[in-house]
Ligand SMILES: O=c1nc[nH]c2c1ncn2[C@H]1C[C@H](O)[C@@H](COP(=O)(O)OP(=O)(O)OP(=O)(O)O)O1
């Protein structure tokens with residue numbers, strides 16, 4: 001934890017425009033969000049390790065307070081892999097073929113995990129806020145605009161891609177993680 005006051009705006013370091021749009025929508029009216037796209041090295045490890053490291057690197061790169069986020073897609077049949085490495089499977093297979101990863105398994109259960117990391121600046125220890133949403137991996141349904149949205153069917157029976165954005169944000173891994181971030185922000189002194 002840090003005793004440094006939270007700034008009046010958060011500098012969200014991400015290169016993903018779809019993530020940025022969701023975070024902007026969810027934090028609208030809560031705190032001003034700014035964005036910088038810094039190409040950060042992502043280590044291998046658990047999602048917590050990946051996010052903490054991402055937050056430290058981003059704070060070093062910017063020389064100030066940062067918010068970062070790492071998203072995982074975990075398959076139960078694979079003991080939570082690919083997890084933080086889902087990006088590389090997405091890039092390789094694309095949304096139309098991703099479901100084939102579980103074609104040899106009966107259990108299609110998946111969990112979307114979002115972990116935000118806030119770091120008050122270089123040398124500060126980041127803190128994390130995590131949200132998880134259960135679902136299953138299915139053949140793509142809906143627009144293939146954002147990552148694996150069209151392959152992740154939630155307990156509503158719809159894929160993320162078939163839902164209105166505001167509905168996705170209400171139940172999503174990212175929405176849940178940002179609820180925790182909001183609670184924390186409300187408890188902090190501001191600069
Ligand atoms: O809500 C989502 N719905 C569908 N797909 C999603 C979602 N959120 C992230 N994704 C994708 C993007 C990337 O293929 C991987 C996460 O990788 P991740 O490293 O966290 O994202 P990224 O490299 O695109 O952006 P960043 O610059 O913030 O690291 O899952």
Ligand SMILES: [Mg+2]
Nearest residue numbers: 015042070087
């Ligand atoms: Mg990334």
